[in-house]
Amino acid sequence: MSSERTPERLTGLEIKSPSSVAAGLPALRYSLKHVTEHMHLGEGLQTLARLNQKGGFDCPGCAWPDPDGSRAPMAEYCENGVKAIAEEATKRRIGADFFAEHAVAELGQWTDYELGKSGRIAQPMHLRAGATHYTPVTWAEAFGLMSDKLRSIEPDEAVFYTSGRTSNEAAFLYQLFVRQYGTNNLPDCSNMCHESTSLALAEVIGLGKGSVTLEDIHQADLIICMGQNPGTNHPRMLSALEKMKENGGRMISVNPLPETGLMRFVNPQRPLKIATRGTDLTDLYLQVKVNEDQSLLRAWLKILYDREKRSPGKYFDRAFIREHTSDYAAFAEMMERTDLEACIANTGLTRDEIEESSGLIHGSSRIIICYAMGLTQHENSVDTIKELVNLLLVKGSIGRPGAGICPVRGHSNVQGDRTMGIWDKLKPELAEALREHYHFEPPTEDGYDVVKAMHAMEAGRVKFFLAMGGNFVSATPDTELTASGLRKCDQTVHISTKLNRSHLVHGSEALILPCLGRTEIDLQASGEQFVSCENSMGVVQLSKGVLEVEDMNLMSECAIVCELARHTLPESRVPWVEYRKDYDLIRDAIAACIPGFEGYNEKVRESAGFYLPNGPRERHFETETGKARFSATELTPHRLAPGEFLMTTVRSHDQYNTTIYGLHDRYRGIHNERRIVLIHQDDLDQLGAEAGAVVDVVSNYEGVERKAHTFQLVPYSIPRGCVAMYFPEANILVPSGVTARGSNCPISKSVRVRIQLQPKVQE
Numbered sequence: 140m141s142s143e144r145t146p147e148r149l150t151g152l153e154i155k156s157p158s159s160v161a162a163g164l165p166a167l168r169y170s171l172k173h174v175t176e177h178m179h180l181g182e183g184l185q186t187l188a189r190l191n192q193k194g195g196f197d198c199p200g201c202a203w204p205d206p207d208g209s210r211a212p213m214a215e216y217c218e219n220g221v222k223a224i225a226e227e228a229t230k231r232r233i234g235a236d237f238f239a240e241h242a243v244a245e246l247g248q249w250t251d252y253e254l255g256k257s258g259r260i261a262q263p264m265h266l267r268a269g270a271t272h273y274t275p276v277t278w279a280e281a282f283g284l285m286s287d288k289l290r291s292i293e294p295d296e297a298v299f300y301t302s303g304r305t306s307n308e309a310a311f312l313y314q315l316f317v318r319q320y321g322t323n324n325l326p327d328c329s330n331m332c333h334e335s336t337s338l339a340l341a342e343v344i345g346l347g348k349g350s351v352t353l354e355d356i357h358q359a360d361l362i363i364c365m366g367q368n369p370g371t372n373h374p375r376m377l378s379a380l381e382k383m384k385e386n387g388g389r390m391i392s393v394n395p396l397p398e399t400g401l402m403r404f405v406n407p408q409r410p411l412k413i414a415t416r417g418t419d420l421t422d423l424y425l426q427v428k429v430n431e432d433q434s435l436l437r438a439w440l441k442i443l444y445d446r447e448k449r450s451p452g453k454y455f456d457r458a459f460i461r462e463h464t465s466d467y468a469a470f471a472e473m474m475e476r477t478d479l480e481a482c483i484a485n486t487g488l489t490r491d492e493i494e495e496s497s498g499l500i501h502g503s504s505r506i507i508i509c510y511a512m513g514l515t516q517h518e519n520s521v522d523t524i525k526e527l528v529n530l531l532l533v534k535g536s537i538g539r540p541g542a543g544i545c546p547v548r549g550h551s552n553v554q555g556d557r558t559m560g561i562w563d564k565l566k567p568e569l570a571e572a573l574r575e576h577y578h579f580e581p582p583t584e585d586g587y588d589v590v591k592a593m594h595a596m597e598a599g600r601v602k603f604f605l606a607m608g609g610n611f612v613s614a615t616p617d618t619e620l621t622a623s624g625l626r627k628c629d630q631t632v633h634i635s636t637k638l639n640r641s642h643l644v645h646g647s648e649a650l651i652l653p654c655l656g657r658t659e660i661d662l663q664a665s666g667e668q669f670v671s672c673e674n675s676m677g678v679v680q681l682s683k684g685v686l687e688v689e690d691m692n693l694m695s696e697c698a699i700v701c702e703l704a705r706h707t708l709p710e711s712r713v714p715w716v717e718y719r720k721d722y723d724l725i726r727d728a729i730a731a732c733i734p735g736f737e738g739y740n741e742k743v744r745e746s747a748g749f750y751l752p753n754g755p756r757e758r759h760f761e762t763e764t765g766k767a768r769f770s771a772t773e774l775t776p777h778r779l780a781p782g783e784f785l786m787t788t789v790r791s792h793d794q795y796n797t798t799i800y801g802l803h804d805r806y807r808g809i810h811n812e813r814r815i816v817l818i819h820q821d822d823l824d825q826l827g828a829e830a831g832a833v834v835d836v837v838s839n840y841e842g843v844e845r846k847a848h849t850f851q852l853v854p855y856s857i858p859r860g861c862v863a864m865y866f867p868e869a870n871i872l873v874p875s876g877v878t879a880r881g882s883n884c885p886i887s888k889s890v891r892v893r894i895q896l897q898p899k900v901q902e
């Protein structure tokens with residue numbers, strides 16, 4: 140078995156009933172367990188106390204904002220934020236001895252969970268061409284190896300990936316270096332995440348980001364939460380939803396799975412409330428079929444449109460439409476053609492459910508739509524997101540308090556990295572700024588995004604791959620193709636905190652460069668440094684680590700980029716040495732090159748940080764028409780062949796993307812196993828299988844059969860014809876030739892699959 144596949148061993152599935160309530164005491168208990176597993180309790184608690192506090196560090200978990208935009212004392216933390224910190228602040232170390240003991244091939248047989256648990260990478264490591272083991276290397280040698288390679292190839296033969304934890308400062312330097320080196324090959328995790336959002340929203344509201352603030356969430360009349368599992372992935376969002384409910388707001392949840400976190404919440408930070416049964420969050424739960432959200436939105440719009448026609452001005456906000464929007468005629472024409480019954484049938488929901496929810500929408504004037512991966516990772520995602528905006532536009536529900544669009548971001552600084560210019564495209568404004576400020580001619584041609592990079596590697600067009608964080612082989616679709624591509628590179632390099640599969644699926648030669656994490660003190664020649672991040676609502680705040688790391692030979696991400704640039708581009712006039720010494724100078728450069736960062740150094744030192752400019756929030760839409768744009772797109776419902784299922788991939792409650800904290804998915808009642816397929820009981824019966832049956836899952840796109848071996852069926856509340864599996868185990872099934880139209884995002888949330896029962900093994 141090759142090392143890119145997660146080992147196909149079963150670990151002992153236990154099925155319990157799903158939880159009926161999120162957070163509360165169990166969450167507190169589990170977070171403490173994670174802390175004590177990795178750290179001494181005292182130190183652990185001290186670290187937690189500094190989390191998201193004034194002068195503290197930005198939680199490396201999700202990108203949800205802090206209350207009131209400030210890192211107030213006793214700011215929020217959550218079970219999964221605590222796990223993220225414990226994972227990073229672990230006292231376990233791996234270095235020369237560990238890598239001498241374990242060959243790369245052996246480590247390839249470890250599960251992701253086992254790899255992650257090994258500890259922090261404590262020194263730079265090198266895998267020589269043909270070697271079986273990583274061996275220690277000095278930092279100077281490592282920079283020499285990389286710069287020699289980079290100087291011997293064409294810039295477009297190098298690829299520079301970024302995950303979303305990288306700070307603004309490091310991201311700005313990184314893209315500056317890569318562009319001065321001569322390429323726009325800057326794929327990032329965003330290409331697999333909210334790329335569809337960035338594209339759709341830029342086109343229709345003039346900014347590829349959300350328009351709401353945390354305060355807006357509290358004030359909304361109605362929140363529609365679609366394709367998102369905040370109880371697990373953005374737990375601090377639940378306290379905002381709790382406030383919205385206390386203020387009399389309502390919530391509709393749209394999700395094929397009944398996610399516990401969306402139903403009821405007991406706030407662990409309001410001990411008095413723990414004693415009570417908590418807050419009911421969702422008023423109406425719509426278990427839509429996988430990827431039929433666009434049909435649901437279209438059905439709502441059709442109902443409202445027809446009624447508006449009968450009673451003009453009663454259902455739509457005519458004044459808003461007149462003053463602030465364009466392209467209404469094309470939208471109206473599409474509505475005329477829309478067949479409501481067909482839309483309803485596509486969703487798998489009942490007419491009553493759709494009527495009731497459209498009633499809630501009609502009765503609300505301040506509406507916010509929150510959404511995440513359940514909407515962005517499909518072929519039609521860009522269109523679905525435009526449909527979300529159509530709904531907000533007819534209601535005039537954008538650019539005023541309590542209303543707007545809220546794409547909930549993933550990685551804690553994924554939005555900031557994009558703001559800093561990490562993108563396979565170079566905006567003309569940034570090109571101009573780089574030219575003016577640094578006196579070089581940046582490349583103007585688009586580079587590779589994630590999927591293009593995978594295909595270029597596979598075609599042998601990439602010689603050098605550098606990852607600023609992340610786990611490329613496991614996070615990307617089409618695992619075997621990615622792995623084969625990585626193996627064709629001359630040199631693969633990872634700037635990482637923890638061991639992962641991408642260190643084991645490598646080019647002829649490989650390097651691991653261990654870096655400081657968010658939680659750690661970053662000491663440079665001019666003293667202690669801090670960095671900054673942008674959260675999901677466009678607030679930029681500083682982040683300063685608190686832990687000392689004297690027992691590891693680490694460098695900061697900023698310092699690594701400066702040294703790599705200095706070695707690779709000796710003639711560069713960028714002050715790399717000074718930037719490394721004093722991050723204030725990096726921020727001055729950002730202020731000079733990126734709009735919205737004027738006075739960065741002063742503003743970021745204010746405890747609440749600062750908001751970046753946001754046009755849609757002010758009803759200022761910088762689109763081609765100068766207004767918010769209606770869209771008219773085609774519906775593309777799924778028509779499955781007999782025996783086919785539409786498979787969506789989800790995160791368990793015990794993982795951070797490809798980092799597996801544990802084997803339990805407590806809220807969903809699935810324990811001790813990740814190799815599972817959630818399936819409707821009737822579909823299970825139809826397959827002639829029982830709960831726990833062992834199966835292989837197969838997908839077939841463009842004539843390529845992809846097979847995931849050895850998964851267990853779990854009967855679950857999910858629409859018929861749909862199944863769910865965990866990311867990253869199921870990535871092997873996700874094609875890379877078929878992607879989201881326009882954004883090229885992998886279709887991780889709607890893959891057509893077949894299920895093959897494995898013959899029963901005699902016991």
Ligand SMILES: Nc1nc2c(c(=O)[nH]1)N[C@H]1C(S)=C(S)[C@@H](COP(=O)(O)OP(=O)(O)OC[C@H]3O[C@@H](n4cnc5c(=O)[nH]c(N)nc54)[C@H](O)[C@@H]3O)O[C@H]1N2
Pocket residue numbers: 200201202219332365366367368369371372373393394395396398427428429430431432511512513514548549550787788789790791792794795796797888
């Ligand atoms: N603890 C923790 N926190 C995280 C992460 C983590 O892995 N662990 N990851 C971070 C990152 S990078 C991201 S992007 C976010 C991800 O946050 P989410 O987007 O919440 O993550 P997913 O688990 O991918 O799940 C999406 C939800 O969409 C639903 N869904 C699946 N298919 C469909 C569909 O077709 N339609 C609809 N309406 N719903 C669907 C699933 O049932 C699930 O509830 O979280 C961030 N925060």
Ligand SMILES: Nc1nc2c(c(=O)[nH]1)N[C@H]1C(S)=C(S)[C@@H](COP(=O)(O)OP(=O)(O)OC[C@H]3O[C@@H](n4cnc5c(=O)[nH]c(N)nc54)[C@H](O)[C@@H]3O)O[C@H]1N2
Pocket residue numbers: 301302303304305328329331332333512549550607608609610611613614615616634635636637638639654655656657696788789790795796797798866867869870873887888
């Ligand atoms: N099937 C399927 N595939 C998906 C998704 C899905 O829902 N389904 N989701 C997609 C999404 S939304 C995303 S964002 C991507 C995630 O893709 P990535 O961002 O590439 O993956 P992660 O698992 O978050 O990366 C984890 C690694 O980052 C390193 N790391 C952690 N902290 C730091 C740090 O501070 N600095 C540095 N330099 N390294 C650090 C550690 O070594 C760790 O092993 O996956 C995508 N893939």
Ligand SMILES: [Mo]
Pocket residue numbers: 328331332333548549550
């Ligand atoms: Mo993400």
